[in-house]
Amino acid sequence: xxxxxxxxxxxxxxxxxxxxxxxxxxxxxxxxxxxxxxxxxxxxxxxxxxxxxxxxxxxxxxxxxxxxxxxxxxxxxxxxxxxxxxxxxxxxxxxxxxxxxxxxxxxxxxxxxxxxxxxxxxxxxxxxxxxxxxxxxxxxxxxxxxxxxxxxxxxxxxxxxxxxxxxxxxxxxxxxxxxxxxxxxxxxxxxxxxxxxxxxxxxxxxxxxxxxxxxxxxxxxxxxxxxxxxxxxxxxxxxxxxxxxxxxxxxxxxxxxxxxxxxxxx
Amino acid sequence: xxxxxxxxxxxxxxxxxxxxxxxxxxxxxxxxxxxxxxxxxxxxxxxxxxxxxxxxxxxxxxxxxxxxxxxxxxxxxxxxxxxxxxxxxxxxxxxxxxxxxxxxxxxxxxxxxxxxxxxxxxxxxxxxxxxxxxxxxxxxxxxxxxxxxxxxxxxxxxxxxxxxxxxxxxxxxxxxxxxxxxxxxxxxxxxxxxxxxxxxxxxxxxxxxxxxxxxxxxxxxxxxxxxxxxxxxxxxxxxxxxxxxxxxxxxxxxxxxxxxxxxxxxxxxxxxxxxxxxxxxxxxxxxxxxxxxxxxxxxxxxxxxxx
Numbered sequence: 001x002x003x004x005x006x007x008x009x010x011x012x013x014x015x016x017x018x019x020x021x022x023x024x025x026x027x028x029x030x031x032x033x034x035x036x037x038x039x040x041x042x043x044x045x046x047x048x049x050x051x052x053x054x055x056x057x058x059x060x061x062x063x064x065x066x067x068x069x070x071x072x073x074x075x076x077x078x079x080x081x082x083x084x085x086x087x088x089x090x091x092x093x094x095x096x097x098x099x100x101x102x103x104x105x106x107x108x109x110x111x112x113x114x115x116x117x118x119x120x121x122x123x124x125x126x127x128x129x130x131x132x133x134x135x136x137x138x139x140x141x142x143x144x145x146x147x148x149x150x151x152x153x154x155x156x157x158x159x160x161x162x163x164x165x166x167x168x169x170x171x172x173x174x175x176x177x178x179x180x181x182x183x184x185x186x187x188x189x190x191x192x193x194x195x196x197x198x199x200x201x202x203x204x205x206x207x208x209x210x211x212x213x214x215x216x217x218x219x220x221x222x223x224x225x226x227x228x229x230x231x232x233x234x235x236x237x238x239x240x241x242x243x244x245x246x247x248x249x250x251x252x253x254x255x256x257x258x259x260x261x262x263x264x265x266x
Numbered sequence: 267x268x269x270x271x272x273x274x275x276x277x278x279x280x281x282x283x284x285x286x287x288x289x290x291x292x293x294x295x296x297x298x299x300x301x302x303x304x305x306x307x308x309x310x311x312x313x314x315x316x317x318x319x320x321x322x323x324x325x326x327x328x329x330x331x332x333x334x335x336x337x338x339x340x341x342x343x344x345x346x347x348x349x350x351x352x353x354x355x356x357x358x359x360x361x362x363x364x365x366x367x368x369x370x371x372x373x374x375x376x377x378x379x380x381x382x383x384x385x386x387x388x389x390x391x392x393x394x395x396x397x398x399x400x401x402x403x404x405x406x407x408x409x410x411x412x413x414x415x416x417x418x419x420x421x422x423x424x425x426x427x428x429x430x431x432x433x434x435x436x437x438x439x440x441x442x443x444x445x446x447x448x449x450x451x452x453x454x455x456x457x458x459x460x461x462x463x464x465x466x467x468x469x470x471x472x473x474x475x476x477x478x479x480x481x482x483x484x485x486x487x488x489x490x491x492x493x494x495x496x497x498x499x500x501x502x503x504x505x506x507x508x509x510x511x512x513x514x515x516x517x518x519x520x521x522x523x524x525x526x527x528x529x530x531x532x533x534x535x536x537x538x539x540x541x542x543x544x545x546x547x548x549x550x551x552x553x554x555x556x557x558x559x560x561x562x563x564x565x566x567x568x569x570x571x572x573x
Contacts (some may be wrong), residue, residue: 001301003541041539047334047487047515052539076331092541223329225336226538230294232340233329245322246343265325 002027003092009065011083016145018115019081020058021068023089029064031094032057034101034123035219035255038068038093039227042079049076051225056119056196056254057094069118069149095227096254099123099217102133102192109183110137110158111205113175113197114146119219120196121149128156135159138182140175140197144168176204183208190214195258199266206258216258220266222249237262271555272562273548275309275529277507278430278455280364280392282309282530285563286520286548289511289534290315290368290394290434291340293544295354296361302541306362307548309530313350315368315396318376318383320346330467330476335488336535337465339479342370342399347383355389364391366432369423372402377419381426392429395419397449398436398461398483410436410461413448424453432509434458435500442496443503450504458509458532459497463489486535487513494522501527501568515543517550527568 006023014020028038039052053076058069072081083089099119102108108127110120117139127135135156140163141147147169153160161178162170171178175197183191193216195205202218209216222234229251238247239262247253247260273284287310293299296311305311323343330337345353347369358365367390371377377395384390397410397419409415416433424431433449435442437460446457462483467476475481493512501508510528513535514520520531536543551563560566 003302045516049331050334050336050486050535050539051331090540223327225329225338225535226541228294228298228538228541230292230298231329231338231538232291232323232343233326233338235323235326235328235343237325246326 001093001095003090004028005088005090008083008085008087008089010085011081011087013081015148017072018146018148019070019072020148021070021080022061022065024064025066025091026064028066028091028093029060032060032066033094033098034126035098035119036094036096037227037254038091039095040068040080041090042076042083043088043090049079052092052227053077053080054221054224054227054250056219057122058118059122059125069115069121071115092227096250097252099194099219099255101127104132105189106133107189107191108133108135109191109193110135111175111179111193111195111197112137112139113201114141116195116197116201116219117149118196120194121153123194124153124156124158128158136191137161138163138175138178140164140201142166174201176201176208179205179208183212192216195219202258203263203266206261206263209258217255218258218261219255220249220253220261222254224250226250237265269561271552271560273551273555275563275567277509277530278432280310280430282364284309284548284551285524285530286544286551287312287366287509287530287532288537288544289532290396292534292537295350296365297357299537299541303545308363308544310364310366310391311361312366312368312394312532313354314344315342315370316344316347316350316380317342317370318347318379320344320349325478327476327478330482332465332467332484333488335484335486336538337467337477337482337484338462339477339482341479347380351383351387355387358389365389366392366394368394368396368434370396370399372399374403374415374418374422378422378426381423385427385429390429392432393423393427394432394434394458395423396434396461398434398438408436408438410445411439413444416445417448417452420449420452420454430455432456432458434461436461437463437492437496443499446500446504450506454506456507456509456529457500457504458511459500460493460512463492485513487515489513490519494526497523497528498526514547517547517554520547520551521554521566524563524567525570527570529567
C-alpha cells in the first residue's frame, strides 16, 4: 500500500455520465490485483469534498498506466470529472483483497451491471493474459448510451454478450437474464462467477450460484471514510452462521464469496 | 544547527514529547497506519473505544459526508477489552508513544470494571473515558449530559485505577462548563473537548435519513469553530489540562486550540483523509516554533491575545 500524488494522463467522458481516468504509477501498477481499489482525493487541502472516494482499479495498461472507470454521481465525482491532463490527484492503494482467480481450467463468467464493469475489465485483462481459463463476459446497461469499453474488451478476446434494458443495443433485458438462459452446472468444467453491479443484480447472481452450486464472487461498494479498516463505516451484514456479524468492504472485501453476505438486508 | 524547540507537554502527570495525539476511533487499534509513518513519533495514541464485551455496531449506512464534515453512527463497534489486551496490545510494544485506551460502558459499574481490568495491564499509560454514550439505567440519556452521572462515572474510574484519567466531554449539552467542573471535582486529571456534535442528513429522493441510525455525530472541519469555542470555555472553567479536538486538519488548526489554552490536541477525522496528518502537524509545529523563535511550546499554550 502506498500514498502517491500523481498527475493525470487523461480524464475523458466516454459515455453518459461515464468517465475514464488514466495516470502513470509504476508502484501502483506493479502491486495492483484485479478487484482491488484506490482511495482518491482531489487535492491535499480540499475540505469540501472532505473524504477520499473509493474506485476500483479498471485496468493496467502499458506496464505503468492505471485506469479508473467511474460514474459521475455526486459532488465529488463531478469535481473529479472536471480535472484535465496534468492535474494532480492523491491516491492511496492498492486496497482490499481482490478477486480469487479461477482454478486452472475452470471457466470464468464475469457479470457486470452498468459501472460494475469497472473491476471486471482488469480481471478479464489478467485472465486473458494468463490464458488459464475461458473468459465469458455478460454486461448489462440501461441504454446504448451507457455502453462503454466494448472494443477494448473485444480486443482482449473475451466472449462478450450485451444486454440493454431498452433494447437499443444487444439483447433487450437485464444482464441476469443471460445467467438464466446460459448458465448451467453441466459439462466438463464448472464455471466460477465474478460479479459487480447494483445490489439487486448481485443478489440474483448469488441466488443463481447457490441454486447451481457454483463458486461466485461479488465485488461490493460501501460508504467509507478511510478505506484502511479504521473508520468502520463500510459495514455489510454477514450471512447467518458467519463468524462475524458484519464484514467491512474495505478490509474483508471488496470481493466476497457471495455466500458470506446477508442478501436479505443488502 | 539551531536547537529544536521543546514541544513536550504534561497532561495530568502524563509526559508527552509533543502535544499531538490521535483521537479514539480514527487510528484503529494503533498499528493500521504504520505503513504511513512511525507512531512512536507522536505525543500519544488513543485507541478505538473499548467496552467490556465486543459490540457489533450499527447497521449500514453508518457514515455520510456533509459539507466539510463527516456524519457517523458506527455504534461503537469494537472487539472488547479482553480481545484488545490479548490480540492487539502485544503489537504496541514496538510503539514508544504512550498508549491511551478509550473506554465506554452502559452502566456505571461497566466503567468501573473496565478501569479495574486496565489497571492491571502494563503498556497502557492512561484512560480516556467516553461519557457520550447512553446510560441504560437512566433511560438511555447520555452519561455526559448530566453533571451528577458524569461525576459518578469519573469517580468510579478514578477510584479503580492509578493511571491518569481523561474525560472526553460531549458537546451536546446546554453548559459544558458545569460538566467540566463536575468531572474535575470527581478526580479527572484532564479533559478532552470535544466529542462529535449530533447531526443528521436526509436523502430527499428516497426521503430516508442518510444514516440507518437516523442521527449521528458530526466531525471534521465543519465543527472546528464550535470545538474551539468549547475548548476555550472549558479552559477558563477548570484547572486541569484540556486536550482540544474537533476538525483539526493541519498545524495551524492545532495552534488555534493551543492558543486558547488546550495543553494538547487530538487529530481525528483528518486521519481518514490524510493518514500522515498527525505527524505532519508535529513537523508543522516544530517549524512554526523555530520560525517564530519559540523555544518551548508552553509559551504558546494559552497565549491568546484578546486586547
